[in-house]
Amino acid sequence: MGKVISIANQKGGVGKTTTAVNLSACLAYLGEKVLLIDFDAQANATSSLGIYDKSPFTLYQSLLFLEPLQKIILDTEVLNLKMIPADKQLAAAVLELANVPQREYLLRNLLGAVNDDFTYIMIDTPPSLNLLTINALSASDSVLIPIQCEYFALEGVTDLMDTVSRIRRSLNTNLRIEGVLLTMHDDRTNLSNQVADELRRFFGKQLFQTIIPRNIRLAESPSFGKPVILYDAKCRGAECYMNLAKELLSCEAKC
Amino acid sequence: MGKVISIANQKGGVGKTTTAVNLSACLAYLGEKVLLIDFDAQANATSSLGIYDKSPFTLYQSLLFLEPLQKIILDTEVLNLKMIPADKQLAAAVLELANVPQREYLLRNLLGAVNDDFTYIMIDTPPSLNLLTINALSASDSVLIPIQCEYFALEGVTDLMDTVSRIRRSLNTNLRIEGVLLTMHDDRTNLSNQVADELRRFFGKQLFQTIIPRNIRLAESPSFGKPVILYDAKCRGAECYMNLAKELLSCEAKC
Ligand SMILES: Nc1ncnc2c1ncn2[C@@H]1O[C@H](COP(=O)(O)OP(=O)(O)OP(=O)(O)O)[C@@H](O)[C@H]1O
Ligand SMILES: Nc1ncnc2c1ncn2[C@@H]1O[C@H](COP(=O)(O)OP(=O)(O)OP(=O)(O)O)[C@@H](O)[C@H]1O
Ligand SMILES: [Mg+2]
Ligand SMILES: [Mg+2]
Numbered sequence: 001m002g003k004v005i006s007i008a009n010q011k012g013g014v015g016k017t018t019t020a021v022n023l024s025a026c027l028a029y030l031g032e033k034v035l036l037i038d039f040d041a042q043a044n045a046t047s048s049l050g051i052y053d054k055s056p057f058t059l060y061q062s063l064l065f066l067e068p069l070q071k072i073i074l075d076t077e078v079l080n081l082k083m084i085p086a087d088k089q090l091a092a093a094v095l096e097l098a099n100v101p102q103r104e105y106l107l108r109n110l111l112g113a114v115n116d117d118f119t120y121i122m123i124d125t126p127p128s129l130n131l132l133t134i135n136a137l138s139a140s141d142s143v144l145i146p147i148q149c150e151y152f153a154l155e156g157v158t159d160l161m162d163t164v165s166r167i168r169r170s171l172n173t174n175l176r177i178e179g180v181l182l183t184m185h186d187d188r189t190n191l192s193n194q195v196a197d198e199l200r201r202f203f204g205k206q207l208f209q210t211i212i213p214r215n216i217r218l219a220e221s222p223s224f225g226k227p228v229i230l231y232d233a234k235c236r237g238a239e240c241y242m243n244l245a246k247e248l249l250s251c252e253a254k255c
Numbered sequence: 256m257g258k259v260i261s262i263a264n265q266k267g268g269v270g271k272t273t274t275a276v277n278l279s280a281c282l283a284y285l286g287e288k289v290l291l292i293d294f295d296a297q298a299n300a301t302s303s304l305g306i307y308d309k310s311p312f313t314l315y316q317s318l319l320f321l322e323p324l325q326k327i328i329l330d331t332e333v334l335n336l337k338m339i340p341a342d343k344q345l346a347a348a349v350l351e352l353a354n355v356p357q358r359e360y361l362l363r364n365l366l367g368a369v370n371d372d373f374t375y376i377m378i379d380t381p382p383s384l385n386l387l388t389i390n391a392l393s394a395s396d397s398v399l400i401p402i403q404c405e406y407f408a409l410e411g412v413t414d415l416m417d418t419v420s421r422i423r424r425s426l427n428t429n430l431r432i433e434g435v436l437l438t439m440h441d442d443r444t445n446l447s448n449q450v451a452d453e454l455r456r457f458f459g460k461q462l463f464q465t466i467i468p469r470n471i472r473l474a475e476s477p478s479f480g481k482p483v484i485l486y487d488a489k490c491r492g493a494e495c496y497m498n499l500a501k502e503l504l505s506c507e508a509k510c
Contacts, residue, residue: 011297012382013268042266042409042414088414091384098353109393128268128383129346152299159297159343191475220446223406
């Protein structure tokens with residue numbers, strides 16, 4: 001049984017996609033069998049892995065017509081990493097599924113058929129708490145929360161924790177917090193360090209030891225359709241995401 | 256009759272709130288009577304102007320029970336700048352209004368009563384195309400689109416333009432593009448310059464001449480509850496937003 005982890009945070013631009021893509025690639029590099037699902041109609045994770053031509057079947061069709069997920073799983077340039085691409089119609093699914101029974105569990109029901117083929121299933125989510133994000137959280141064993149080291153991050157934290165406990169109470173009693181990840185940290189600025197201290201106080205052990213620094217190579221690699229370990233494996237961004245993958249695996253063994 | 260401008264872009268973290276707050280403050284500083292409406296349940300624009308205690312009436316109640324907007328307009332520290340704060344319940348409004356007749360025009364109908372008291376009404380929107388953003392675009396004369404100088408910005412541009420023309424065809428025939436604003440530009444990186452060149456080719460004259468640089472003071476000022484012209488008027492961030500306000504006004508006179 002693969003472990004399902006959603007990468008989620010309602011605040012926009014905090015590094016959800018960058019984390020989903022690079023953590024998945026590093027876990028695959030370390031030998032895990034990983035499936036990355038792009039559940040955001042913006043399809044940023046899809047293009048970050050160089051997938052441009054759309055397959056005949058889409059995730060939208062799977063959700064609406066319960067087509068088996070196997071039909072839409074694609075290979076990527078990274079060994080052991082497969083992906084389910086997003087498509088623009090996903091945005092329409094939010095409205096069209098609004099009155100479908102069990103609408104929050106559509107993804108969870110579809111994942112049953114592929115779960116045993118992978119050790120990790122990662123889900124990138126959009127910057128809002130719509131039906132797609134709720135589907136992802138309902139299907140997940142845990143949620144990994146990237147948080148930018150900026151002021152608005154502090155404001156949104158309690159909302160986010162309320163959301164996770166609401167989902168745990170109503171839709172998915174198993175949902176745990178995999179961890180909180182500090183992203184785009186710039187140790188030259190007071191703001192970044194102050195926010196990091198504040199989040200450390202708030203989250204304690206739930207905070208990953210690994211911190212992701214602001215690193216231009218992480219922003220450049222999507223334009224080449226490659227995760228950072230294939231674009232520039234020696235840069236700090238690649239090193240930190242590899243450390244994060246190792247930390248996740250070692251916690252798995254211990255926790 | 257005040258001009259209504261929405262600040263919108265589905266991509267998260269591109270500088271919508273930073274632009275809505277600082278452009279509003281600069282227009283007010285130049286003598287315009289400005290109302291800023293925070294239409295994002297994250298309420299980042301509300302806290303950026305130091306508004307923490309909630310008023311008895313909320314925007315959520317106005318939308319659902321058609322309470323007059325005058326009841327929820329608050330003063331800010333900036334002369335000539337008033338604000339309608341967001342509240343967390345706004346997120347619930349998206350679902351609760353789904354079956355209300357004329358649901359896309361609720362804000363437009365409410366604005367009729369206050370329109371004459373202001374020369375500019377600016378609306379900050381969330382990072383998704385939900386009913387709130389659609390309400391804002393339906394109520395607007397134009398939309399100002401902040402775009403981050405990063406790779407994913409290029410990907411999202413055609414989606415965004417499709418969205419604007421869809422709204423123009425179905426809900427608001429007057430909706431124009433006020434302009435496209437490059438944000439978080441860092442002229443030391445190739446990525447930033449390459450994306451800026453690409454966006455200049457794509458948008459031509461629709462691109463504002465003013466470019467907003469990455470400037471830490473813009474990220475610090477919300478934690479003091481002040482727009483950047485009150486926090487550090489001499490920094491590059493403040494200067495550029497003041498230039499943007501002047502460019503907007505001069506275009507008004509000319510266009
Ligand atoms: N550590 C980092 N260093 C530098 N740039 C980064 C870093 N992490 C992410 N970025 C860049 O910042 C921008 C926002 O990141 P990303 O798109 O991953 O966030 P997101 O949370 O997925 O956004 P959205 O809310 O729109 O889904 C992107 O342009 C990305 O390339
Ligand atoms: N020019 C800039 N220089 C430095 N930091 C900036 C700049 N503009 C915005 N920021 C910071 O970047 C982050 C994202 O900006 P902001 O929150 O304004 O974007 P947004 O589009 O409103 O996000 P959301 O999609 O969540 O609504 C914030 O922490 C903000 O303080
Ligand atoms: Mg993303
Ligand atoms: Mg915002």
